[in-house]
Amino acid sequence: MANTSPEIPHESAAASKALEMSFELSVVPVKDADRSKNFYQNLGWACDLDYKGANGYRVIQLTPAGSRSSIIVGSGLTDAAPGSARGMHLIVSDIVATRKDLLQRGVIIGEIFYDPTGIFHHADSSYLASGPNPERKSYASYASFQDPDGNVWMLQEITARLPPHTEADETHFTPQLMEEVHREFQRA
Known part of the structure; x- marks a missing residue:
């Protein structure tokens, strides 16, 4: 049987334009x-x-x-x-106010935490610290809650979006995150 699949051009990922x-x-x-x-x-x-x-x-x-x-x-x-969904993030601009609002709505929600590594939260809670990120850096503070079936939602505070190209002295993000972004940019 002949192959009827359309031929895919062999362009590098960097050279091809991604469809939106x-x-x-x-x-x-x-x-x-x-x-x-x-x-x-x-x-x-x-x-x-x-x-x-x-x-x-x-x-x-x-x-x-x-x-x-x-x-x-x-x-x-x-x-x-039912209840098997994990890793769903709800982005909020003020994690303290959002947590308070959810508590007032009767939602059982965990305490706010951050990951001192500054990149993303670990699954292992021994790596986490209580409270919001001390400097309230964007992408760095979290709190979680579950729906009645046990599906887990994560609140993540984002106050500034990480653009594709950022300056090394950007102050909205943790130093660890900026280091990784710049390392990735240099590889591209």
Whole structure:
């Protein structure tokens, strides 16, 4: 049988221009769609869609305030176990105020922490320190909470976005993060 796949040009990654993509949606596995819908709406998220189909199929799209990305919860959507989602980050401009707001909404949320290495938080909590980053550097403070099924959300405080090219004396970010960004830029 002849190969009918389109021929892919052999360009280097640096030479080819990437097509624009946008992350828009993540399916969050839950057991009880209504309970999940109520939980996320209590966070202030908009319910964009609540579709009930045949045989228990259900699609509920929810969008955090100010976000371009959404989640979908429901039934018949995924074979992932309810509560198995990890590593989902909600970006906030003031982690202290956001944590306080979530507590007032009845959400059980962990204490704020940071990783002294300054790059990203370790999974092993022995590497973490209590409280927000002492200098409130962008990308450096976190707090986590779970939805009723145990899906884990991480708040991350970002007050300045990391541009593709930054100056070595940039002060919004941890020195460790800037060192790695510059090292990566020099490799490119």
